[in-house]
Amino acid sequence: MSNAAEVVQEQEIDLTAANEVIDKYLHMKGALMPVLQEIQEAYGYIPEPTVHLVAERLNVYTSQIFGVLTFYAQFHLEPRGKYIIRVCMGTACHVKGASRLGDTLKERLGISHAETTEDLKFTAEFVACIGACGMAPVIMVNDATYGNLSVQKMSEVLQKYQGME
Amino acid sequence: MVNLTIDGKQVTVSKAATIYEAALEAGIHIPVLCYAKKLLPYGACRVCLVEVEQMKGRLIPSCTTPVTQGMVVTTTSAEINKVRKTVLEFLLVNHVVECPVCDKGGECDLQDLTFEHEVYPNRFTGEKFALPTDEVNPLIERNMNRCVLCGKCARVCDEIVAFGSYSFINRGFESKIATAFDRGLNCEFCGQCVSMCPVGAILPRPFKFKARPWQLKEVDSVCGYCGNGCTVTLGVLKDKVETIRFNDKTGVNDGNLCIRGRFGYSYVNSEDRLTKPLVRKDGKLVQTDWKEALDTVVSGFAKARAEKGVGIVTGARLTNEELFLLKNLAKAMGTGNLDHSGGESYKGVTEGLFETLGVTASTATFPQVEECDTILSIRSDFYETHPVFGMVVNQAVKRHDAHLIVIADKRGKFGKLPHAETLLAKPGLEVNILNAMAQSLLADGLAITDGVEGVVELQAALADYTPELVAAQTGVPAAAIRAAAQQLAKAKKSAILLAYGLPYTAHSRELGIAAANLAILTGIPGREGSGLYLCGEKANSQGAIDLQIVPGKEALDSQSMFQAAAAGTLSALYIVGEDPLTSYPDRKKIETALDKVPFLVVQDIFLSPTAQQADVVLPAASFAEKDGTFTNAERRLQRVRQGIPLPGEAKTDYAIFELLAGRFGKQVSFTGPEAVFSQIAASTPGYGGIEYGAIGPQGVVWGGDLLAVKRRKVVAVAGGKPVETPYQLITGSSLYHNGTVSTRATGPLAVIPSPFVELGREDASTLQVKEGDLLTLRANGVEIKLAAKIDTRMPKGVLFAPYHFSSAGLNRIFTGQAAVPVEVSK
Numbered sequence A: 001m002s003n004a005a006e007v008v009q010e011q012e013i014d015l016t017a018a019n020e021v022i023d024k025y026l027h028m029k030g031a032l033m034p035v036l037q038e039i040q041e042a043y044g045y046i047p048e049p050t051v052h053l054v055a056e057r058l059n060v061y062t063s064q065i066f067g068v069l070t071f072y073a074q075f076h077l078e079p080r081g082k083y084i085i086r087v088c089m090g091t092a093c094h095v096k097g098a099s100r101l102g103d104t105l106k107e108r109l110g111i112s113h114a115e116t117t118e119d120l121k122f123t124a125e126f127v128a129c130i131g132a133c134g135m136a137p138v139i140m141v142n143d144a145t146y147g148n149l150s151v152q153k154m155s156e157v158l159q160k161y162q163g164m165e
Numbered sequence B: 001m002v003n004l005t006i007d008g009k010q011v012t013v014s015k016a017a018t019i020y021e022a023a024l025e026a027g028i029h030i031p032v033l034c035y036a037k038k039l040l041p042y043g044a045c046r047v048c049l050v051e052v053e054q055m056k057g058r059l060i061p062s063c064t065t066p067v068t069q070g071m072v073v074t075t076t077s078a079e080i081n082k083v084r085k086t087v088l089e090f091l092l093v094n095h096v097v098e099c100p101v102c103d104k105g106g107e108c109d110l111q112d113l114t115f116e117h118e119v120y121p122n123r124f125t126g127e128k129f130a131l132p133t134d135e136v137n138p139l140i141e142r143n144m145n146r147c148v149l150c151g152k153c154a155r156v157c158d159e160i161v162a163f164g165s166y167s168f169i170n171r172g173f174e175s176k177i178a179t180a181f182d183r184g185l186n187c188e189f190c191g192q193c194v195s196m197c198p199v200g201a202i203l204p205r206p207f208k209f210k211a212r213p214w215q216l217k218e219v220d221s222v223c224g225y226c227g228n229g230c231t232v233t234l235g236v237l238k239d240k241v242e243t244i245r246f247n248d249k250t251g252v253n254d255g256n257l258c259i260r261g262r263f264g265y266s267y268v269n270s271e272d273r274l275t276k277p278l279v280r281k282d283g284k285l286v287q288t289d290w291k292e293a294l295d296t297v298v299s300g301f302a303k304a305r306a307e308k309g310v311g312i313v314t315g316a317r318l319t320n321e322e323l324f325l326l327k328n329l330a331k332a333m334g335t336g337n338l339d340h341s342g343g344e345s346y347k348g349v350t351e352g353l354f355e356t357l358g359v360t361a362s363t364a365t366f367p368q369v370e371e372c373d374t375i376l377s378i379r380s381d382f383y384e385t386h387p388v389f390g391m392v393v394n395q396a397v398k399r400h401d402a403h404l405i406v407i408a409d410k411r412g413k414f415g416k417l418p419h420a421e422t423l424l425a426k427p428g429l430e431v432n433i434l435n436a437m438a439q440s441l442l443a444d445g446l447a448i449t450d451g452v453e454g455v456v457e458l459q460a461a462l463a464d465y466t467p468e469l470v471a472a473q474t475g476v477p478a479a480a481i482r483a484a485a486q487q488l489a490k491a492k493k494s495a496i497l498l499a500y501g502l503p504y505t506a507h508s509r510e511l512g513i514a515a516a517n518l519a520i521l522t523g524i525p526g527r528e529g530s531g532l533y534l535c536g537e538k539a540n541s542q543g544a545i546d547l548q549i550v551p552g553k554e555a556l557d558s559q560s561m562f563q564a565a566a567a568g569t570l571s572a573l574y575i576v577g578e579d580p581l582t583s584y585p586d587r588k589k590i591e592t593a594l595d596k597v598p599f600l601v602v603q604d605i606f607l608s609p610t611a612q613q614a615d616v617v618l619p620a621a622s623f624a625e626k627d628g629t630f631t632n633a634e635r636r637l638q639r640v641r642q643g644i645p646l647p648g649e650a651k652t653d654y655a656i657f658e659l660l661a662g663r664f665g666k667q668v669s670f671t672g673p674e675a676v677f678s679q680i681a682a683s684t685p686g687y688g689g690i691e692y693g694a695i696g697p698q699g700v701v702w703g704g705d706l707l708a709v710k711r712r713k714v715v716a717v718a719g720g721k722p723v724e725t726p727y728q729l730i731t732g733s734s735l736y737h738n739g740t741v742s743t744r745a746t747g748p749l750a751v752i753p754s755p756f757v758e759l760g761r762e763d764a765s766t767l768q769v770k771e772g773d774l775l776t777l778r779a780n781g782v783e784i785k786l787a788a789k790i791d792t793r794m795p796k797g798v799l800f801a802p803y804h805f806s807s808a809g810l811n812r813i814f815t816g817q818a819a820v821p822v823e824v825s826k
Helices: A016-025 A032-043 A048-058 A062-071 A091-095 A098-109 A151-163 B019-025 B078-094 B109-116 B152-159 B192-196 B259-269 B290-306 B320-333 B347-357 B366-371 B387-400 B430-443 B455-465 B467-474 B478-490 B508-521 B541-546 B558-567 B587-596 B653-663 B673-683 B746-751 B761-767
Strands: A083-088 A122-127 A139-141 A144-146 B002-006 B009-013 B049-052 B072-074 B140-142 B166-169 B176-179 B202-204 B217-222 B231-237 B240-245 B278-281 B284-287 B310-314 B338-340 B374-379 B403-408 B420-424 B494-499 B531-535 B572-576 B599-604 B616-619 B628-631 B636-640 B727-732 B756-760 B774-779 B782-791 B798-802 B820-825
Touching: A016 A032, A016 A048, A032 A048, A032 A062, A048 A062, A062 B166, A062 B176, A083 A098, A091 A098, A098 A122, A098 A151, A139 A151, A144 A151, B002 B019, B009 B019, B019 B072, B049 B078, B078 B109, B152 B166, B152 B192, B152 B387, B192 B202, B217 B636, B231 B259, B240 B259, B259 B387, B259 B746, B278 B290, B290 B310, B290 B572, B290 B599, B290 B616, B290 B653, B310 B320, B310 B558, B320 B338, B320 B541, B320 B628, B320 B653, B320 B673, B338 B558, B347 B508, B347 B531, B366 B387, B366 B494, B366 B531, B374 B387, B374 B430, B374 B478, B374 B508, B387 B403, B403 B430, B403 B478, B420 B478, B430 B455, B430 B467, B430 B478, B430 B508, B455 B467, B467 B478, B478 B508, B494 B508, B508 B531, B541 B628, B558 B572, B558 B587, B628 B673, B756 B761, B756 B774, B761 B782, B761 B820
Parallel strands: A083 A122, B002 B072, B310 B338, B310 B572, B374 B403, B374 B494, B403 B420, B494 B531, B572 B599, B599 B616, B727 B798, B756 B782
Antiparallel strands: A083 A139, A139 A144, B002 B009, B049 B072, B140 B202, B166 B176, B217 B231, B231 B240, B278 B284, B278 B616, B628 B636, B727 B820, B756 B798, B774 B782, B774 B820
């Protein structure tokens, strides 16, 4: 509305998938959460243009949607990697040297917590206990769990995924 | 009613009250941070905790807890104070204490509470907020390091303004108030958040480092912009208006203001103000003294009077007292050629309402609209023209579930509210839809026709306006027209709203009548809580009608005066507080008139494009420099008070008229506005018995909250014809500006600095234009260029350009039509 605020570059993005999600929930009350979740499922994250679309079509203020998106850890506003590497930083893993696994990740992929590689292949997340203390130190790559890791084993796991599409 | 005991005092309050409100009523002070009278209870700050005997074991937030019968409340005790003090200690852990440089210092709720509870030293220490401040826009500065997370800004922006700029984002220590994507503020800049912030987190930037609050002299006056008549409390330091102070105790606006009221005052301080009279010598305007200026004016008018006559055109920002003197001056000069505000636009009131209801004003008051169950808003969602009245409409819809029907040619903000719908019609066809609504009410037997004149004739005349036929013309579905009519018919309390003003010249009488027809057929006039509102564009539009600043018998109205001047049949024009060259339709005609008229006097506060053509320019006063009364669009008489001295040698219009009348042999030397007002009261219908001194903080509504109508007569009026070209241009008022004077005010200019033309996304992509591209608009062989503004509210084929800016040259192609057929190219 004003030319006073900074100009934000509009992202080019295909909104078909988001529109389809909204169509499904259009007449449902309290539909914001499932709509955002399914948009994230479709795009891998929540692209800004979809937020404006949801605001317009569900008639919710953009600011409120942003409030919801930043409140829940499950939502991501930046593109994420194909493989999400969760490094457990819980007590057991911490004692067993989880921080070294984090360092390895940084060395091999160049990413740290909440960062994504430029090729959008990997995203790192340092998380609290993932509930596999018996296998500490442990990481998860998407749904697969890798336990009893050493720096060496960790490197092998990463190498395996680097070799995959 | 409920009885309860607060601090040993017996209190009786409504059962809807909260403990806090009950205490307030009983004069018992409970500290608060997040409470605001006009917002819904929230309970965020925990400062207002009290003890309730029946709810022992915990402290109760008084601002969210409703009263119950027999409740025993204690508002202060050692324990309560301890808890309140702890809450404050917690707040002060992260709060960056910058009181010496904070503009809130001296009137900050946190500062006051900290002092009151002797919070020093703080037992807790911790990390201070270190957030960047938002200084991107020139009007509202946000420093979230001073925020106490009371949520008032987010709530007012949602509940009252319906814009929704703010929300809480993140969580825990990271929680803060932010805009979407945590960017700089990009909104309507009404500054409602500024007025609500209890601390120095949201402040008016133009006021930064200007004064400490206690140094300011506060003068309660009335905003000089629109017909809403909001109270503006001028904050004056050293004879300069430095800010507009928050004031929810006085007037009709509950402390609510729009960008014009809050940030638009700056034109009064402008360097460009006229400070000396000017006369034309050797083709050039040069400064002179009042003696020479008045001598020139008097001899010029005397000469003109002896030849082909003088015409007087005034604006509607003069006080009632000034308009009264002007009328007397016209009499003294022997001319009946007197008119205001372009002459056409107010005919919905002076002719439309007069023919149908026998009155020439809105029939009820603004606060009643909040309780209405059905609201019909014609031509716009009202927010753009009368923003603060718009906020009342918004509250009726949001809080009281009112049904809002908007008949308009473009979408508006309120169309998105729950229970709101927009009947989006092709431009210029509002009368057709109103006719169709009336037709369907009559045909379905839903209309109230007892004691109504002209029903049979109307029914016959409306044969061509069945919802189906009108649907085909306007694009609004017949079912929607019927449903709207039925909604209005079954409403218990309803309001019909129509804004009028300079840019809305087409069909003004017809619209007034069509709206009144609907009001009559649905029983609005005379029904408690219901009203028909025709709201003028300027601060004293209603006053000008009440005082009958209209052409006398067989005299010229303003359009005819310019026509006559252009044709060489008028010898002088006296233009007061108006810039016709910019704001009247058909600039070519005005140009010719100003060029041809032998003698032109312009009285204004700026050297407007019209004034630049004058033979004599008389420097006048702004609203902040004079005393008197304005009558707002709901007939409320309010006091305008002088806050600052006149710049240079400028005089009030009052003083100038008095001087001139004296020179024309009619002594009208009154002792001041009060004496003039008593003359007005004695001679103006409806004003009888009102005393100047008795006009209190809430003003006086002449005719009472419910204006008695003199008759109920429905009259047939013809609808408009749709424009069939692929593109059509409509004009009007934009939210940020009002008339032409706001284009001299830094506040509104900061948001809308230059003219533009608005178009929808679809048209933009067809025309391959991007935001800001220059568009060429061609009509009647004339071409103008305007920067494109692209959004989602304009229907396909319809372009909107506001009329405020002289440089736009809009009135080169707009000659008074409802919609201008235009050719558009890049």
